[in-house]
Amino acid sequence: MLELHIKNMVCNRCITAVRKELQSIGLHPSVVEMGVVHLEENEVDDGTRLKLANKLIELGFVLLDSSKTILIGRIKNLIIEKIHRSEYLDVKVNWSKFISDQVFHEYNYLSTLFSSVEGITLEQYIIRQKIERVKELLFYDELSLGEIGFKLGYSSIAHLSAQFKKITGQTPSQFKKTRAIDMKRRPLDAI
Known part of the structure; x- marks a missing residue:
């Protein structure tokens, strides 16, 4: 199973849009959450990864690749989730x-x-x-x-x-x- 990190996923519509794009290029997402996607595939070839990155950019998302960028994306998603989705802080x-x-x-x-x-x-x-x-x-x-x-x-x-x-x-x-x-x-x- 392959894990991808995607920046700018901040709502349920984002999750739906990303899931749809993954499926449209032949990938099989098992889990799509805020900022994180788990694919059934173990790896994605460079051509498919580039195609996915371009499709995501068109939708306003960014496929993250460096570990530091992924970490920052996770931090942002945690903060957004806690502030915007919690009933009370x-x-x-x-x-x-x-x-x-x-x-x-x-x-x-x-x-x-x-x-x-x-x-x-x-x-x-x-x-x-x-x-x-x-x-x-x-x-x-x-x-x-x-x-x-x-x-x-x-x-x-x-x-x-x-x-x-x-x-x-x-x-x-x-x-x-x-x-x-x-x-x-x-x-x-x-x-």
């Missing part, structure tokens, strides 16, 4: 422990690697993902700011509001007022 999420436990590397190494490749710290990436989730929840207007803060593990509304303004340049209230005009949300993989 604990205020005391120990991100360094969570990430290092999941990818089996020391956090200092992961943090340095992430910063050198992505140009931002892991902490900044986590904050940006949380703010994107706040934007989404504000846009749908089903929860109060306090409920959103609780859902995303903020210790206070003031802390959430300060981070939101620092990242977006607007307060949550200002964003809510302008959401009908300009949603200002970005795809998760572009954050």
